[in-house]
Amino acid sequence: MNLLKLSFSYLRRRALNTLLNILLLSFGIATIVVLLLLSYQLEDNLYKNAEGIDAVVGAKGSPVQLILSGIFHIDAPTGNINLKEARELMNHRLVASAIPQALGDNYRGYRIVGTTTAYPERYSAELAEGTLWDHEFEVVLGSDVARAEGLQVGDTFVSSHGFSASGHTHDEHDLHVVGIFETTGTVIDRLILTGVETMWGIHEPHDDHDHDHDHDHDHHHDHEDSHSHDHDHNHDHDHGHDHDHGSNEIAHAGYTESRHLGHNHSRGRDITDESFLSEEYDDEQITIMLIQYRNPLAAAQFPRFVNENTAMQAAAPAVEITRLLNLLGVGLDAIQIFAYILILASVLGIFIALLNSMKERKYDLAIMRSLGGSRSKLFMNVILEGLLISLAGGLLGMLLGHAAVEGIGLLFEEAQQFAMSGRVFIPGEGRVLLLAAGIGIISSVIPAIQAYRTDIAETLSKA
Amino acid sequence: MLVLKNAHHTYDARTTVKLPELHTDKGDHLLITGLSGSGKSTLLHVLAGVLRPTRGTLTINGTDLYKMSESQRDRFRGRNIGVIYQQLHLIDTLSVEVNIRIAQYMAGIPEDLNRIRDLCSELGIGEKMRSYPGQLSQGQKQRVSIARAVVNEPALLLADEPTSSLDDLRSEDVVGLLKKMAEKTGATLVISTHDSRVKRHFDNVVDLELPVGEVA
Numbered sequence: 146m147n148l149l150k151l152s153f154s155y156l157r158r159r160a161l162n163t164l165l166n167i168l169l170l171s172f173g174i175a176t177i178v179v180l181l182l183l184s185y186q187l188e189d190n191l192y193k194n195a196e197g198i199d200a201v202v203g204a205k206g207s208p209v210q211l212i213l214s215g216i217f218h219i220d221a222p223t224g225n226i227n228l229k230e231a232r233e234l235m236n237h238r239l240v241a242s243a244i245p246q247a248l249g250d251n252y253r254g255y256r257i258v259g260t261t262t263a264y265p266e267r268y269s270a271e272l273a274e275g276t277l278w279d280h281e282f283e284v285v286l287g288s289d290v291a292r293a294e295g296l297q298v299g300d301t302f303v304s305s306h307g308f309s310a311s312g313h314t315h316d317e318h319d320l321h322v323v324g325i326f327e328t329t330g331t332v333i334d335r336l337i338l339t340g341v342e343t344m345w346g347i348h349e350p351h352d353d354h355d356h357d358h359d360h361d362h363d364h365h366h367d368h369e370d371s372h373s374h375d376h377d378h379n380h381d382h383d384h385g386h387d388h389d390h391g392s393n394e395i396a397h398a399g400y401t402e403s404r405h406l407g408h409n410h411s412r413g414r415d416i417t418d419e420s421f422l423s424e425e426y427d428d429e430q431i432t433i434m435l436i437q438y439r440n441p442l443a444a445a446q447f448p449r450f451v452n453e454n455t456a457m458q459a460a461a462p463a464v465e466i467t468r469l470l471n472l473l474g475v476g477l478d479a480i481q482i483f484a485y486i487l488i489l490a491s492v493l494g495i496f497i498a499l500l501n502s503m504k505e506r507k508y509d510l511a512i513m514r515s516l517g518g519s520r521s522k523l524f525m526n527v528i529l530e531g532l533l534i535s536l537a538g539g540l541l542g543m544l545l546g547h548a549a550v551e552g553i554g555l556l557f558e559e560a561q562q563f564a565m566s567g568r569v570f571i572p573g574e575g576r577v578l579l580l581a582a583g584i585g586i587i588s589s590v591i592p593a594i595q596a597y598r599t600d601i602a603e604t605l606s607k608a
Numbered sequence: 609m610l611v612l613k614n615a616h617h618t619y620d621a622r623t624t625v626k627l628p629e630l631h632t633d634k635g636d637h638l639l640i641t642g643l644s645g646s647g648k649s650t651l652l653h654v655l656a657g658v659l660r661p662t663r664g665t666l667t668i669n670g671t672d673l674y675k676m677s678e679s680q681r682d683r684f685r686g687r688n689i690g691v692i693y694q695q696l697h698l699i700d701t702l703s704v705e706v707n708i709r710i711a712q713y714m715a716g717i718p719e720d721l722n723r724i725r726d727l728c729s730e731l732g733i734g735e736k737m738r739s740y741p742g743q744l745s746q747g748q749k750q751r752v753s754i755a756r757a758v759v760n761e762p763a764l765l766l767a768d769e770p771t772s773s774l775d776d777l778r779s780e781d782v783v784g785l786l787k788k789m790a791e792k793t794g795a796t797l798v799i800s801t802h803d804s805r806v807k808r809h810f811d812n813v814v815d816l817e818l819p820v821g822e823v824a
Contacts, residue, residue, distance in 0.1 A: 517686015602659035
């Protein structure tokens with residue numbers, strides 16, 4: 146015999162009512178847990194991916210869009226930038242390092258990023274197997290990509306144009322998997338990395354023929370119709386093979402030559418982290434640069450310099466993420482209010498149930514006192530009942546919340562991008578359980594005081 | 609062993625119940641009779657240690673009950689006084705066994721399942737230990753109530769109208785059972801009743817009279 150058993154026996158007597166109150170509370174708690182988990186993981190994910198990136202440079206447009214597409218690879222980019230201009234920025238005195246990204250293709254929804262090896266290094270991505278790329282058309286897969294698509298080193302695939310799996314297929318160029326990264330918990334897991342030149346190579350028209358077919362399968366920069374930029378010259382192939390820029394011809398020729406020389410359809414030319422900077426590519430474009438500043442002072446000067454003096458823009462991830470989270474926060478707050486209303490309802494529910502229960506069992510309370518039970522024992526008995534309900538509701542709510550987040554992570558593509566998981570536990574949840582305990586105590590304290598005040602003689606003589 | 613002196617209780621500052629002088633020795637059996645309104649319930653509650661009289665002292669085994677702090681009295685009551693109420697007040701959510709066990713628990717006495725088992729079989733409810741009060745007959749419930757009152761071997765065993773709803777035969781049984789239980793533990797037995805059938809079993813009878821000029 147103990148108080149817990151006694152409390153439990155009363156809860157069992159009104160099992161349905163108890164269950165309803167537990168459920169009501171658990172819905173409120175679950176909502177809070179979902180919000181906590183989602184915002185924590187979102188924030189964590191955002192800041193983790195943006196770590197060490199002081200600015201993102203890309204075509205002019207929405208800075209948030211630039212950040213989302215350049216760091217998190219979830220939105221379409223704002224457009225493309227000229228390699229020549231980008232190169233000048235790379236050498237800017239305030240820039241310590243710049244990682245280029247050429248975007249525009251995907252494989253089954255996984256973005257292919259033409260970049261340098263500095264990009265995976267930034268996220269400390271280690272190779273699980275294989276090697277990094279050192280030729281055109283060689284790719285290294287993020288762990289999620291490899292797992293989801295069942296690709297292994299040595300496999301080949303063709304990319305699709307754009308950012309959704311339904312784009313036009315570039316079936317003239319096989320991409321060769323030469324390596325797979327370990328899971329990093331960052332955006333790298335969902336990307337396919339390759340050299341910058343690969344992205345250009347994919348979009349080179351084939352020497353052979355049929356440029357009518359090619360003519361409206363545009364290039365990485367063209368999907369942004371709304372975006373106007375004045376340096377799209379070398380990629381407008383609607384006039385067929387007739388390139389009007391010599392350098393591009395050279396590049397093109399060099400590329401086909403190496404392919405034919407090696408008789409190796411699988412590989413393009415050797416490439417290095419610097420090879421894309423060659424002047425022969427002056428008319429090519431990249432999409433985004435991830436910039437690290439040389440000193441903190443640059444934060445004030447560099448974005449203004451870029452925005453005012455170039456056709457490009459620079460956006461600071463820290464600023465944009467904070468702005469994004471603030472915007473999101475309004476919505477989250479609204480849901481949170483809803484959750485607290487649910488919780489308030491359950492406080493009332495538990496309170497009313499216990500209050501009614503006190504009426505039903507006033508004789509029980511009196512007899513327990515008569516049997517030698519102290520006032521504090523009866524008080525604790527009722528508090529314990531409130532606690533049992535609220536902790537059951539709290540635990541069930543946490544379970545539901547985690548299950549819901551896991552479900553959201555599995556069901557929604559957008560959530561997958563942020564690697565949402567219900568199997569993550571965060572410190573804030575301890576406070577949720579404390580909240581549940583507090584609810585139990587708050588809702589039971591008045592009934593418990595009633596129990597405490599039970600007058601034995603008066604109660605029993607009224608029987 | 610039980611001494612009640614100079615006691616009266618005032619309700620609402622108007623109704624005053626004068627309580628009789630009582631003096632019993634260990635093992636005495638005492639019957640308190642009187643019509644309703646004569647103060648039987650008040651007396652019983654005072655004796656049970658749950659109602660502090662406005663004036664007067666109650667001493668049980670040399671302990672002045674109403675000089676103790678409330679929690680001391682709770683403890684004393686649990687260990688030394690067993691009460692069988694007219695409305696038996698079993699706890700419906702608990703089994704027979706736990707209804708008896710709770711007396712040990714509330715009094716802070718080590719729970720002794722063997723003692724409960726023996727008691728139940730002695731009272732003829734050995735088969736019912738796992739049943740709930742709702743599944744018992746009135747007679748069985750009364751026996752559970754008796755078991756609960758005596759399980760801690762109290763020095764004072766009180767019974768309020770134990771025979772009021774019983775026929776002659778059962779009434780005899782219950783009075784016999786109470787006497788037997790009291791004798792076994794050497795307890796002082798005090799029964800309050802208006803049932804004249806019980807009187808012939810007791811030598812020691814205190815008859816309460818309706819207070820003069822008071823309307824109950």
